Amino acid sequence: MKTKERAFKYERYHIPNVAKAISVVRALSKRPDGMTRSQISACTGFSESIIFRILYTMSDYGMVVKNPDKSYSISKKFVSIAYDAVSGENLVLAARGLMNEIRDKLLEPVMLGVLSDEAVIMIDQSPGKHPFGFIGKIGMRCPLHSSAPAKAILAFLPDGEMRAILDRIKFEKFTPKTISNKKRLLTELKIARRNGYATDCGEYLIGANCVGVPIFDYQKYPVASIWVTGPAERIPAEIFPKIGRMLVRKASEISEKLGYEK
Known part of the structure; x- marks a missing residue:
């Protein structure tokens, strides 16, 4: 129609x-x-x-x-051109070295993405070093209501913009743990804003956990997020705070490269 x-x-x-x-x-x-x-x-x-x-x-x-x-x-070529046009290449260059540092410490894949209309789109990654793990594809979409990278960005958007986006979410159910309503998502976003990082505990893929943090530009706007994802047995909820603190430190360095000042 x-x-x-x-x-x-x-x-x-x-x-x-x-x-x-x-x-x-x-x-x-x-x-x-x-x-x-x-x-x-x-x-x-x-x-x-x-x-x-x-x-x-x-x-x-x-x-x-x-x-x-x-x-x-x-096509991937279309996605690549689109993100080059919005300084995606500069963002990737600013983030890649620090993403590799995180990957080398945790051995899990570290990914970088930006907010689109209905998802966070992955634009780069540092592949994990475990024999078995998750490998994303450039252009991979992370749902707004059920992924740490999306929640990390949403939590730090201006309130009006964030609520307007939430009003458009359809809350598709991916696993039994998927957030299913705006009220619960708002609660999660408040926690993420307080902690500085967001989490996803099997909300998008059963058995997969994820921790993500925002990256800010010179206007203090959350232009992207980086996140670590892996099997729940290697990234249990108990170590979310430790990973979150590490990601916050590294993301702060990336943000500074983009002109962000506290």
């Missing part, structure tokens, strides 16, 4: 096919598992012939990929 278009200030100057391509990108961004041409057509209200031309143009430029089931998804 076609979504209602917003009013635009410079609409009379718009190039129709560019506007349609943007609508296609927005539709695909909501479905990381991919969409078929007919699904995109139903979502945007555009004919399948228009969708066909847009997708093939974007495919030639490497902006979308065609999956084995004939659905289409936004």
Whole structure:
């Protein structure tokens, strides 16, 4: 079903096919598992012939990929370009060395992500050193209500912005421990803000625990988060505070590289 278009200030100057391509990108961004041409057509209200031309143009430029089931998804190249445009590369460079230091101490993977409309998107990682562990993919999405990296950012957003985001969350259930309502999430965010770090104890993946902290820019705004994730037996809840304190110290150093001053 076609979504209602917003009013635009410079609409009379718009190039129709560019506007349609943007609508296609927005539709695909909501479905990381991919969409078929007919699904995109139903979502945007555009004919399948228009969708066909847009997708093939974007495919030639490497902006979308065609999956084995004939659905289409936004490409890693697209994600990379998007985050370069918002200084994602500078953020990665500022964080990578300190992420490696954390990884070398804990031996678990350390990941870096930024807030998108409906998730935190992973943009870099330091792979763990255990023979068996978690490996994320660039572009991996971490749900807002059930992941430490997302809660770490939400907890430090301006109150109005944070509540507006919470109003849009659908609270999808991933495990029996997934937070299922706004009231409980608000309580978690208050705890995270007080402690300086957020946690996820099997809320997104059964048997996986996670601790995350925010990274701030020169405006004291939480632009990203770093987090450690691993099996519950290696990262039990009892050591969350220890990991949290370590992450807070390292994240503070990253924030300083981005111009943050206490």
